[in-house]
Amino acid sequence: MMESLTLTGLLKQVAGEFPSRRALSVSGKFDLTYARLHQLVEGAASLILAGGIKAGDVVALTFPNTVEFVIMFLAVIRVRATAAPLNSAYTADEFEFYLSDSESKLLLTSQEGNEAAQAAASKLKITHATASLTQAEAEAEAEVNLSLIHSEPDPHSVAKLVNEPSDVALFLHTSGTTSRPKGVPLSQLNLASSVQNIKSVYKLTESDSTVIVLPLFHVHGLLAGLLGSLGAGAAVTLPAAGRFSASTFWSDMLKYNATWYTAVPTIHQIILDRHLSKPESVYPKLRFIRSCSASLAPAIMARLEEAFGAPVLEAYAMTEATHLMASNPLPENGPHKPGSVGRPVGQEMAILDENGVQQEANVSGEVCIRGPNVTKGYKNNPEANKSAFQFGWFHTGDLGFFDPDGYLHLVGRIKELINRGGEKISPIEVDAVLLSHPDVAQAVAFGVPDDKYGEEINCAIIPREGSDIDEAEVTRFCKKNLAAFKVPKKVFITDSLPKTATGKIQRRIVAEHFLAQISTAKVPKFGA
Known part of the structure; x- marks a missing residue:
């Protein structure tokens, strides 16, 4: 039972259950099975230990959406260290802020490196290492290389490590659209709970397949696209370019038998515009399309459903909740309502007034949550924690109301x-x-x-x-x-x-x- 309380344990379980199923592909290049991905992660974990990283250390990763990122991310959390993924487009000053705020001990990049990140790391006296996967003809021969080894890797050193639900596995910052970005530590339990919530509401199984369109340094792409799929034994494809490309999106979706995808409204609009100007000759039959991270206008939802013949399920999420908080259900589980972000998933949710009193249906107040997926608090930020955690609830800063069917409607950010x-x-x-x-x-x-x-x-x-x-x-x-x-x-x-x-x-x-x-x-x- 303990295994399902950590993301690492859950992924180990899945690798044992579906060893020969496709886990991860790089479009047009190679596929990794669950058994092979598990071996590569364990191997990379022994390299990280040999590089001197200990439990509780923070490792910053800045990569495009590549297989190296996925392997190194999972290896970092496997050794009970904390992964802090960063946007590779940051300036040197931004990298300096994020590296120092997260108290990173190591910066990991692709072999090509990242000039701005390396300049910031060097200024802060943080070690830099590169990770690469040797491209072999057969995927079974692919190997992870890490340019930082203090001692000979010991494969048995990883086997002895036990991941605890309380281990801080992921460190992200809020997007900071209204204030200085706040550091959000997320535990193995937070990650495992969120993955289970994503699997359950979308009924993800080993028969599902998706193409990642969002950056993996952000909670939406990382949790909903990648980890939600891997936690279900489903298949994930990364675009060859390492990022979303409208021109290759549908050919990847068809080639890898995709059953769904998740994106932000802006990307849905790009996909729609391309469909209007350069329609594909054939589209895959999708179970559903998911939209999250910003409000999806009902008109765009209707156009998407009409164009691609699949229900569009709008969801509601935030970093502090390890992504998912509420979602419209699949058609067999109830109606999906345009203009609503659906029903709470796997956590308690309440609409509170400023005195902490729960509001009735159709009455607006602040959306508040609590559950095993919610962070225990911001890092080194007592002020933010004081205002965010009140009356026994985490306060999202969003204004909304429940309709009589229990669907949440967002009115907007309180500050906006x-x-x-x-x-x-x-x-x-x-x-x-x-x-x-x-x-x-x-x-x-x-x-x-x-x-x-x-x-x-x-x-x-x-x-x-x-x-x-x-x-x-x-x-x-x-x-x-x-x-x-x-x-x-x-x-x-x-x-x-x-x-x-x-x-x-x-x-x-x-x-x-x-x-x-x-x-x-x-x-x-x-x-x-």
């Missing part, structure tokens, strides 16, 4: 709600209306300071290719579909919007950008 003269406006609701216009490809509503009302609502849109939609048309459409006080007073038309590494539009940065540009006639590109 727009207060226009006392009238509270949910930017998510305005986003959904903007995105239902056939000529709008991407959209975001945001609050700006206003002398008369305190705050006023503006929006920015990216038009669909070939469309000549203007500000007047957007305003007319909003007046028809929104209460007068919710209609954006200014519409910016642009060809780019700032996004996080996972494709989530950064509402606060959009607001700052357009406020700064308000006096100029032409709106420049972001980053220009």
